[in-house]
Amino acid sequence: MKKTIINILIAGTVICSASCKKFLNQDSLTKLDENKVYSDINLVQTSLKGVYASWLNNRVDEQGTVLMMGTDETQQGAYQMKSDASKGGLDRYDGNLNSLQGQVTTQWNLRWPLVNEAAKIINGVDKPTLQAGSVEAGIVGEACFIRGFIDFELAMYWGEIPIRDLSRESQLGLKRQPLKDVWTFIIADLTKASAFCPDKNDPGRATSGAALAMLGKAYMSAPVSTGLRDFDKARDCFEKMMGRYTLVPYPDLWDYNKPNTAEAILEFQYSPVSPNNNKVQFQIGSRAVQNTFGDGCYYSGYDKVVPTIHAYETVANGGIWEDGDVRRNESIRYDFTYYGVTPTLDIISWEGLGNDFDELKPHVKKYEDFRTDTHSGLGYNNMYNSGKDMPVLRLGDIKLCYAECLNELSRTGEAITVVNQVRARAWGGTLPSDKMWGAMAQADFRTNIMDERTRELFAEGWRRIDLIRTGLLVDRTKKYNKWTAQSGTIQAFNNLYPIPDTELKLNPQITPQDQNPGYH
Incomplete structure (x- = not known):
C-alpha cells in the first residue's frame, strides 16, 4: 500500500495541459486523506522529489526554449x-501572440502543478514550532x-497571479492577486527558504545559497510600483551567499565531464539516456547540418532558436x-565543418528562404553534447x-547582479x-588592460551591463526577465531581433504574456475582463 501511495505521489506531479484552476482545485494528488499523506515524512520527501x-x-525540448524567443x-x-x-x-509580437497561443499556454500550465504540490507540502509540514536544521524544516x-x-x-x-497559500485558501480563492501581494508572498517564501534550506544538498536541489540568490533577484525585480524593489536588500542577500561559490574556467561550465562545478548554485541534472535527456539540441542545432550529416552529428537540429546578429x-x-x-566560442557555434566536410544550403534549397536563411549562420553551442555523436x-x-546539465543559478550571474545593485546604490566604482572579476575569467584569468572596465557614469553602467550579461549568460534563460525588470524589452528587442524589427508591432503591453484562453474559460475567478491589457 505504501509503495502504491509513493507511486501516485510521483505521478501526481506529471505535467498535463489544463488550466490553473484544475491544478489549484485538486483535492489530493493521492485521492487519499491528505492529513495522512503529509503526516508521513517519508511520503512527503517522495512527493518533493517528484x-x-x-x-x-x-x-526540455521546445518548451525549454520558448522563453528564449522574442528577445x-x-x-x-x-x-x-x-x-x-x-x-x-x-518574435513578431503581432496578433498571433494572443490568449490562444499554444506555447504560452504550455508555459503557464507547466508551472501550476509544481506550485500546487509545493503549497500542499508547505501546508502539511510547516508549523510555528519548526526548528531550522530539522528534516521537516529542510x-x-x-x-x-x-x-x-x-x-x-x-x-x-x-504579472498578477493567483497566490497559492492553502492556509488562506478561503480568502484568496483562485483569482489574480494585486502585484504587491504577489511579490510580498514571493519574498516571504524565499526568505523562509533561505532560513530553512540546508547549506548543502544533493545536486539539483535547493540550498540556502540558492534561496538567497533568488531572494536577491526578487528584490531586484519586484516592480517599482509595489514599493518592494530594494537594491540594498538584494546586495545584502548576495553578499551572504557569494563566498560559498567560486568562479571556474568558463569552458568547465559546459564540459559534461565536470558537472556541478564549484560555481554551480543550482543546476538541473540531465543525462543522454532517455527519459533523463533534455532534447534541447534538437531545438538549437542546424537543419542544414542535420540534412547533410543526419541525426548522428551532435550539432544537428532544427533552428528553432538561433542567436540574433547582435x-x-x-x-x-x-x-x-x-x-x-x-x-564567445563556448557559447556560439560559427563553424559547421564536420570531419572535414563543410555543409552547404543546397540540400535544403527547397525551403525558399531567400536572404532570410540562417541554417549555417551562428547557432547556440552551449548545450551541444558530443556523447550523442x-x-x-x-x-x-x-x-x-x-x-548536459543546465545551469539555473551560478556565481557568474550573481556577481553581475551584485554589480548592478552596487551601481544602483551609487557605488559604481x-x-x-x-x-572586471567576471571579465578576467573570460580572458583566461588575466584581464588585458584594454579590456578592463574603467570609470563610467551610473547610466553608462546600466547600458553596458546588459551586453555583459549576454556575454556571460547567453541562452541560459534569464534574458527575458532581465529585459522586463530593466524596462528594456521593447526597445532592445525591436532594435536587435530581426523578426520584431520587421514586424514593428511590439508594444509596452508585450512585457507581459496573455493569460491563456483555457484559464479564462475554466477558471470562473479569472474571466476575460481579467486579461492582461492589450490582449484578447
Whole structure:
C-alpha cells in the first residue's frame, strides 16, 4: 500500500495541459486523506522529489526554449518563422501572440502543478514550532524555494497571479492577486527558504545559497510600483551567499565531464539516456547540418532558436563580442565543418528562404553534447539524446547582479571592480588592460551591463526577465531581433504574456475582463 501511495505521489506531479484552476482545485494528488499523506515524512520527501523531477520538464525540448524567443539575444530560425505563424508571434509580437497561443499556454500550465504540490507540502509540514536544521524544516525550505522561484517566473511573465497559500485558501480563492501581494508572498517564501534550506544538498536541489540568490533577484525585480524593489536588500542577500561559490574556467561550465562545478548554485541534472535527456539540441542545432550529416552529428537540429546578429557579431560589426573573450566560442557555434566536410544550403534549397536563411549562420553551442555523436563510440547516436546539465543559478550571474545593485546604490566604482572579476575569467584569468572596465557614469553602467550579461549568460534563460525588470524589452528587442524589427508591432503591453484562453474559460475567478491589457 505504501509503495502504491509513493507511486501516485510521483505521478501526481506529471505535467498535463489544463488550466490553473484544475491544478489549484485538486483535492489530493493521492485521492487519499491528505492529513495522512503529509503526516508521513517519508511520503512527503517522495512527493518533493517528484516535484523536482517534474521541474526539469520546464527546460526540455521546445518548451525549454520558448522563453528564449522574442528577445534581443535569441530569436526563432527563419524556417520556423515561415512555417508556423502562431509561434512566430512570439518574435513578431503581432496578433498571433494572443490568449490562444499554444506555447504560452504550455508555459503557464507547466508551472501550476509544481506550485500546487509545493503549497500542499508547505501546508502539511510547516508549523510555528519548526526548528531550522530539522528534516521537516529542510522540506519546508525546499518547497518554499520551488514555490517562490516558480511564482517569481509567473509574476515576471504574467504579472498578477493567483497566490497559492492553502492556509488562506478561503480568502484568496483562485483569482489574480494585486502585484504587491504577489511579490510580498514571493519574498516571504524565499526568505523562509533561505532560513530553512540546508547549506548543502544533493545536486539539483535547493540550498540556502540558492534561496538567497533568488531572494536577491526578487528584490531586484519586484516592480517599482509595489514599493518592494530594494537594491540594498538584494546586495545584502548576495553578499551572504557569494563566498560559498567560486568562479571556474568558463569552458568547465559546459564540459559534461565536470558537472556541478564549484560555481554551480543550482543546476538541473540531465543525462543522454532517455527519459533523463533534455532534447534541447534538437531545438538549437542546424537543419542544414542535420540534412547533410543526419541525426548522428551532435550539432544537428532544427533552428528553432538561433542567436540574433547582435548576440553573435563582434563589436567591430555592431555586436557584443570583443577579441579574446573565451565565452564567445563556448557559447556560439560559427563553424559547421564536420570531419572535414563543410555543409552547404543546397540540400535544403527547397525551403525558399531567400536572404532570410540562417541554417549555417551562428547557432547556440552551449548545450551541444558530443556523447550523442556517432563518433563518440557511446552508442547514443542521435542529437535528440542531448543531456548536459543546465545551469539555473551560478556565481557568474550573481556577481553581475551584485554589480548592478552596487551601481544602483551609487557605488559604481565597486560595481566595476566586480564586473572586471567576471571579465578576467573570460580572458583566461588575466584581464588585458584594454579590456578592463574603467570609470563610467551610473547610466553608462546600466547600458553596458546588459551586453555583459549576454556575454556571460547567453541562452541560459534569464534574458527575458532581465529585459522586463530593466524596462528594456521593447526597445532592445525591436532594435536587435530581426523578426520584431520587421514586424514593428511590439508594444509596452508585450512585457507581459496573455493569460491563456483555457484559464479564462475554466477558471470562473479569472474571466476575460481579467486579461492582461492589450490582449484578447
